[in-house]
Amino acid sequence: MRRTAATVLLAAALALASCSNSSDESKAAAKPRPSPTIDKAGQFITASQDLNFSGRHPSSDELLAFPPKWCKELQAGHSVACMFDLTGPDLYPYAADWGMKKSDAYRLLVAGVLGYCPKYADQVTQELRESGDY
Template identity: 55%
Template sequence: MRRTTAAVLAAACLTLAGCGSSTDAGAAKPSPSPTVDPDKKFINSVTGADLHSYATKGMPAASELEAFPPKWCTALDAGHSVDWMLGDAGGLYPWGADWGTEKADAYQLVVFGVAAYCPKYSAQVKTELRDEGVY
């Protein structure tokens, strides 16, 4: 009787512990993917692009540029287009008190910003810009 009880308890422990499956024994748990700060991703993209707009005076302060992408994402959430965002109606054209951005570079900034802050809109934005012949 003791052997039967011991065998039943041992089997129950193995089942609860998950030790009975040979397929689980060597399986590695996926490591969590590192999160990348959207500000850093955006600024790294802008810096690496060598945009013509910033060639002579240099790039504007990161804090000034970083203010735009969250607003672009909000506009996209509301169903607006890139043309609307960068036009008079949207008022989200990337410029500051002592710096400006050429239109071609502004489109590129939107692509970088959307990729960093709201990537679910990346394909939509690129398609829109391609359809307009500006990307």
């Protein structure tokens, strides 16, 4: 009899535990999970690692100065040609002791736009394709 009573109690305890587990699981499943944070600076710097620089490789800080400026100019309605023109805002990625070919500069620009102002990505890639340089 004791064995039967213990078995019944054990079965009841397991049933209650499994109910609360499934309830907890459904509550956890119902809660929205936060989306992972995108490290736009890290992604941009990673994208720059595959590019060819003449002279020294620029520091991360030097490169990270460009995307916000590019986005500001795109928001103002400027084209890539205007941004990279020496007589315009002159936002071509270079410095006194480093530089890059136009094709790499365009790849860097696209990486920056994708990370920092993706709403301009289609506009930028379309312009670059139409120019035949991308």
